[in-house]
Amino acid sequence: MSEPMSAGTPPEPVTVVVVDDHALFRRGVRAELESLARRTVSVVGEAGSVDEAVAVIGHRRPDVVLLDVHMPDGGGAAVLARTRPDHPDVVFLALSVSDAAEDVISVIRAGARGYVTKTISGRDLADAVVRVRAGDAVFSPRLAGFVLDAFADRPGAAGVVDPELDQLTRRERDVLRLLARGWSYKEIAAELVISVKTVETHVSSVLRKTQSSNRHELSRWASDRRLV
Amino acid sequence: MDEVTRAASGAETPEAPATSEDPVAEPPPVVVRRIRRRRQGSVIAGVTGGVADHLGVDILRVRLVFVLLVAAAGAGFAVYAGLWLFCPIEPRGVERRVPPRERRQGLGLATLGVLLAVVLSGLGGQLSGWVVGPLGVVLVGVALVWREADTGSARPAGDTGWRSRWLAGRRLGLLRLLAGAILVALGIAAFLLGNVDLSQVQFGLLAALATLAGVAVLTVPWWMHLVRELGAERRERIREQERADIAAHLHDSVLQTLALIQKQAGEDGAGRDVRRLARSQERELRAWLYGPPGGDAGHPAGPGDATLAAALASTAGEVEDDYGVRVAPVVVGDAALDPDTTALVAAAREAMVNAAKHAGVDEIDVYAEVESDVVEIYVRDRGCGFDPDAVPDDRRGLAGSVRDRMTRHGGRVRLRSTSGEGTEVGLVLPRRRGATGVASPVASEEEAR
Secondary structure, X not given: OOOOOOOXXXXXXXXXEEEOOOHHHHHHHHHHHHHHOOOOEEEEEEEOOHHHHHHHHHHHOOOEEEEEOOOHHHHXXXXXXXXXXXXXXXXXXXXXXXXXXXXXXXHHHOOOOEEEEOOOOHHHHHHHHHHHHOOOOEEOHHHHXXXXXXXXXXXXXXXXXXXHHHOOOHHHHHHHHHHHOOOOHHHHHHHHOOOHHHHHHHHHXXXXXXXXXXXXXHHHHHHOOOOO | OHXXXXXXXXXXXXXXXXXXXXXXXXXXXXXXXXXXXXXXXXXXXXXXXXXXXXXXXXXXXXXXXXXHHHHOOOHHHHHHHHHHHHOOEOOOOOOOOOXXXXXXXXXXHHHHHHHHHHHHHHHHOOOOHHHHHHHHHHHHHHHHHHHXXXXXXXXXXXXXXXXXXXXXXXXXXXXXXXXXXXXXXXXXXXXXXXXXXXXXXXXXHHHHHHHHHHHHHHOHHHHHHHHHHHHHHHHHHHHHHHHHHHHHXXXXXXXXXXXXXXXXXXXXXXXXXXXXXXXXXXXXXXXXXXXXXXXXXXXXXXOOOOEHHXXXXXXXXXXHXXXXXXXXXXXXXXXXXXXXXXXXXXXXXXXXXXXXXXXXXXXXXXXXXXXXXXXXXEEEEOOOOOOHHHOOOOOOHHHHHHHHHHHHOOOEEEEEEEOOOEEEEEEEEEOXXXXXEEEOOOOOOOOOO
C-alpha cells in the first residue's frame, strides 16, 4: 500500500491500456482521460479483443488496464487469465455496463482489483485509476453491496470452512457498509475514528477474501454467468 | 478451475494407450469420467471400445474377456447388454482410425462368442438344441433392432462405419429394423412351435395379442401426452436459448450505447433530457433482461412478488424519471413488503426527491440493508448540504413526511448534513418479531450509525 495521492501529482503519469470491443467507447474513455487528467493518467494503448489485449499488454507493459467485462472470446476474465501469470505487476480495473452480481464477482475473482460502471464520470475514473495503481482496491457502492450480501450469515447458509477467509471482521463490515452508502475513504476514516490508511487496509483485506474465499455465494456467482 | 483441469486430465488418462494405436484420436470432451461407447470402429455397439478407453487397456483384451464371460453361463451377453443400455454413446466428432486388423479381430471374436454360447449350452445338456437355436436367432434380431434404435435415429451423412458402405441410408435402416423384428418373431415362433402343442399356442397367441391391443388403446392418452410434452419442452428450450442470445446481444450493443449516451450528453437542458431518457431506457431494458427490479444483489425477485428491494428500485426509477438525476439503489438482503416497510420506502422516496430538488447534484446514492431485527435505508447526496436547524418551518418536506412517517411506524430518522459536502438521510425501522424476511443477515451489531 503506497501513500494516498496527497503529495501532489506523481512525477510519472500512470500508463493505461483500454480494453473494450466497442471502438466508440475506447475513444470516449481516452478523450475523457486525456482532457481531464493529462498529468496523472496517460493512455498508451487500446485493444478491441482478447488476443489484441494480450499482445498490447505484453508490449506496452501498462501500469493499469481498464478492462471490459463482456467481450467475444471469453471477455475480461480471459484477458486476466492469460496476462496475469506473465505480468503480475499490471493492475486491472474492470469497467462494465453490467450490474449483475455474477459479472462483478467473477471478474474480481479472476484478479481485477476494482470494478466501476461505465457511466462513471471521467474525473472519478481518473481518480480510480490512480488509486488502483497505488495499490488500493476500488469498491463501487454496488460491489460493496454484493460483497456484504455474499458474506452475510444467513440461517440457511453453508457452514464456514475457513474462518480466516470466509468471514468478514466487524470492522471490515463497518467499512463496507459505509462504502455501500457512497462514502469516501476520508469520510469513513473520520466516521470510524481510524486513519485513511487503515480503511485502505480493511478494503484490501476484503478484496483478498472476496478473491480467495470459497463461500458458496461467491463461487456460485463466479461460476454461473448468464452472459459470455 | 480446479474442476476443469481435473476433468481434462481425467479424459486424457484413459485415452493415452488408445492414442498409441490410433494417433489421430483426440480425447473426447468428457466432463465426468464415465464409460462412453465408441461411435466409430464398433462391431456391435462400441461397448468394448468404450470399456477399453475407460480402463486404458487394449481393446483386444476387453473383447477376449467378454468372450470368456460368455462361457460363464452367458454372463458376457448380460454384461454387454447392460453396458449397452446404460452407457451413453460418445459425442460426435471424435475421429478414430480403426485398423482393419482390429475390426477383423472384433468380428471374429463376436462370432466366436456366439458359437461358444451355442456349443457350451449344447454340451451342458441343460438346454437342448431346439431351445438354443431359436434363442440365438432372437438375440441376433434384438441386437439388430437395438443397434438401429441406438445409432440409426440421427446418423450424420459423413458417418462411414464399415457397414455403412453396403448398408447406408435410411431405407436400409428400416430394412434392418424389419429384419430384426422378423428374426425375433421367427425365433419366438420356432421356440413355441417346438415346445407346446398348436392349440395352446393359438389360444396363448390370441390372448397375448388381445392384451397388447388393449394396453395400447388404454394408454393412448398417455402416449399423446408424452409426445406433446416433449414437443413443448423442446420449444421452451429453444425459446430460452433464443432469449439468452438476444440478451447477450442487447447487453453488448444497446446497453453499451445507452451508457455512452449518458456519458456524452451535454450539461444543458437538452443534454439532461437525453440523459434522462437514456437512463430510463437502460432501466427498462435491464428489467427485461434480468427480471423485475430488485433482482440484483443475488436475490432475483420473482414476477409479481412485492419485496422491499423491488419497491425501492421502482421508486428510484420514478425519481430518476421525474427529476433527471441518477439514483442507484444498492440493496443487501430483502424483506417482504408490509405496511411498515411500505412506509419506509415512501419515506425514502421523500428523501430522494428532496435531494434531487435541493441538493443540486445529478447522482444520489441509496443503500438499504435488511437485517433480522432492523431495516435501514440511507439516501445520500454530495450536494450543497444545509443546516437542519435553519430550515424554515414552512419547508415541511423532510420534517413532515419523512420524520412523521417514520415515527408513526416506530422508526427514526438520522439526518446529517454538512454545508458544502452533502446530506445523508438515514431511515431506521426496527422489525417486528415474526415479520417475514426473505433473507435476514444475522449481523446484529447495532453500531454502524
